[in-house]
Amino acid sequence: MTGLIRDVARRRELLLILVGRNLKIRYKNSVLGFFWTLLSPLFLIAVYAVFARVLRFYRAGDTLFMPRLVTGIIVWQFVAMCLNDSLRAVLGNADLVKKSAFPRIVLPLATLTANLVNFALSGVVLVAYLQIARMPVQGLAWLPLVLATHVALCLGAGLIVACANVFFRDTEHIVGIALLAWFFLTPIIYTFDYVPAGFRDLAFINPLTGIVTAYRWMLMSDVAADARLIAASFIMAWTVLAAGAAVFQKLQMRFAEEL
């Protein structure tokens, strides 16, 4: 782990250039680029809002439904985009990996950082929306920890996915299905108190449950879950990062021969 951190510190110029490249390619050199990436979460929000309304999933006058949905989708979008991009993080740079001996960790890290920039921009839009909807904020001192945990989860899962796709090229199909399941297992279009009481504690094994709940508690003063449950979720997120880093560290020397 310390080895990985030292590698990254030494090669931060490479990391910056790769982040710049990823952003540039995603936004195709246009200021409008970012708004295109917002289109997909906006579409998701619209679809779920309409369906929830049609299916009478929430009462008319429930002012918390939309802010919860928007927060959940934006938080989710960062995870989903990271995982989707991580599939190609190593595989898509096969030529670089085969040619030169730089620490491979910068590749998934660059993918993560580029998505973090995107998430930060989405976050601004999210906060602006919540303020317009007159949602009170609280406990913002926790924001760095929540954000760090969110990033840790994205990086950890991204490292595993990036590795797996090098060794098994059908990983992307599995990731597609896993993301769909994860989406519905996480309180994104619902809140954790919709989970049947018997399963509620279990739901917090999912690291994203705690993260989404914490964001909602901070940004819109939503109901808080038991702090111990949130802590359990956060520990899971950091465990994913530790596992991802260990797997990546162990397998990175074999990348060049598998590509």
Added chain:
Amino acid sequence: MTDAPAIELKDVSKRFRVRQGGAPTLKSAALSWLKGRGRKDFWALRDVAFSVRSGETLGIIGSNGAGKSTLLSLVAGTMAPTRGAIAARGTIASLLELGTGFHPDLTGRENVFLYGAVIGLTRRRMRERMEAIIDFAGIREFIDEPVKHYSSGMYVRLGFAVAVEVDPDILLVDEVLAVGDVSFQRRCLAKMDEFRRRGKTMLVVSHDLHTIRRMSDRILLLDGGSVRGLGDPGEVVGRYRAAKGLQAAEGMRREWGTGELRITGVRFMTSDGREASSVPWGEAVLARIAYRAERPIAEPVFGFGIADMEGRVLFASNTQMAGFDIPRVEGEGRVTVRIDGLALAAGSYLFSVSAHSADHTTSYHRLDNAFVLSVESDMRADGCCWFPCRWQMGG
């Protein structure tokens, strides 16, 4: 030059797990696990040990699959050896598959910065080198265009320019000379010569034996993942040529005849009596043909022929044509032909020997394309021959 080796390999072995067919998938992995059929091991390199002095150019030759590219990957550090240790000192740039790694959507300039960062140079250093890179690649008006609009020639030129102008300590070169037009190849060679003069370390893989021999200080011969030779370029290239020739000759070899008079062997000697399968251009070579006659044979004719590796006869002669009469042979004996200088271009040649009756009605024994003789030469020319020639103005 310092005393510490720039590159050192200690008993390096590399094993690959060879998969059966197709891209690796979880599905196929699960299937082969269920069937209890694992991957096959393949040793690309076995116990390779050598060191390269700082400032030295080491050429690496060998047939396809000998492990040359694996060796470069190990030195570049993109792969780890299965056993053994590798140490390389300094920044390493590789000229492997020029221009790969360029991102099509980025401009030439952006790709140059990316490449520099990949091999570990700072942005500032790259900015300093940028002008030289643009000049060498000769693509000034396109440097801020996305490289997807480049022609393949521009791609390769930029790839080469970046790799050499970043001024690495160690340059790895794999078959670069197979790309680009003639004038670009000439500039590449000149650049590599300059590199060499400036005391940089180079590892060069090539099938172009003439070029590699000229530019290397020493040559490493790999065969089936093991070192078969390491040393003087002329000697190692000669040995490789002879070995390759023997392999090629296998398919060309023809043998027939009545067998009354058998050719039991041919040995090539230099004029001072050393046995040699490879001779320098212009030096005399003796072919000593051993025979055994089952019964007394009157007036036999011995002949020899020299053909290129495709089997085209370049020269053939026999004792009858030369007016050298042999009244009779019986039992074992030898007949030797001395060739005063093979006027052939550098390369390997197939040697044929025959014994037949004076009236050409009976072939006692013919061994076509059965032996290989190599000619070493630094002199460059087209064609299979080399005639001494000299130019002058006017005249």
